[in-house]
Amino acid sequence: MNHHGADPAPGQATGKDATALRALLYDPEAPQGLRLGEAPEPVPHDAQALVEVHTASLNFGELAYREERARPGQVLGWDSAGIVVQAATDGSGPAVGTRVASFGPPGAWAERRAVDTAELAVVPDAVDLGAASALPGAGVSALQALRRLGPVIGRRVLITGASGGLGRFAVQLAALAGAYVIAAVGSPQRGEGLRELGADEVVVGLEHVTAPVFGVLDNVGGPLLAEAFALVEPGGSAQSIGKASLEPTTIDFERERLTGGDRRLEPFAVRPPFGLDLTYLVSLLAKGRLDPQIGWRGSWERAPEAVAALLGRRVRGKAVLDIGG
DSSP, X not given: OOOSSOOOOTTOOOSSOTTEEEEEEEOTTSGXXXXXXXXXXXXXXXXXXXXXXXXXXOOHHHHHTHHHHOOTTOBOOSEEEEEEEEXXXXXXXXXXXXXXXXXXXXXXXXXXXXXXXXXXXXXXXXXXXXXXXXXHHHHXXXXXXXXXXXXXXXXEEEEESXXXXXHXXXXXXXXXXXXXXXEEESSTGXXXXXXXXXXXXXXXXXXXXXXXXXXXXXXXXXXXXXXXXXXXXXXXXXXXXXXXXXXXXXXXXXXXHHTTOOOEEEEOOOOSOOHHHHHHHHHHHHTTOOOOOEEEEEEGGGHHHHHHHXXXXXXXXXXXXXXXX
């Protein structure tokens, strides 16, 4: 990892800036665009808690578009888990010392972050903070997208990109909701473990999916989304969640009109606040009904390695960073 000068010890300020903390910063010149450096101490507003971050997880979406969306020196990261060190001054949210999982705009990959209390969920002592940090972006997105399909009990649900972090949550949640789950992956190796999570079928590509499906949760985009949408039965829908292929999708809507297609294709966007949905997912984790599927975990010193593995499709599930140390 490239370091621009010596970094302070965890939790210690430097002589130059008494309000600095260590963080992973976006640096276009560094490996995978990340370097450990210093950032200003976050200043919470009245409805925010200050959280000491212990773990953080990576999401494909925040990394694939970092060059066009991030500015140099910005602290990245959406998902984290840790301990509340300063409660919100408006009285909302958990008390100091509470273990929490959190979601928010960039800022998770730092020793401390300020988070809206509506975006927090309390994490029981029995639940690993690394597992809890895997839940916010991917888990809540999968949960909300599944709800957008409507009731799925006894219905066929196709999940593309099922081997990724969001996809593996979607497989588990759809199975818990009573759906017949078809998990589509890019290779047999990427499909390993999906049946154990609740998939009724694991397919490579969509060539062998011939019967209609009620709903699609698509994480791939590109031509595969068009192929998946064509499988949706009347009254069903496809939720376009992500674009891991980084390719555009072409849909022939004239053909849809001529065939009398009564099905919906919707661009999905996760909706805050996250707190209630995140609390539900943490409860499933605590009961052993949800597996975070952590496929890579290591120190934030190894963040470029984690990013390269995730973007290179070498991580089955989530990648988690241990912050500090």
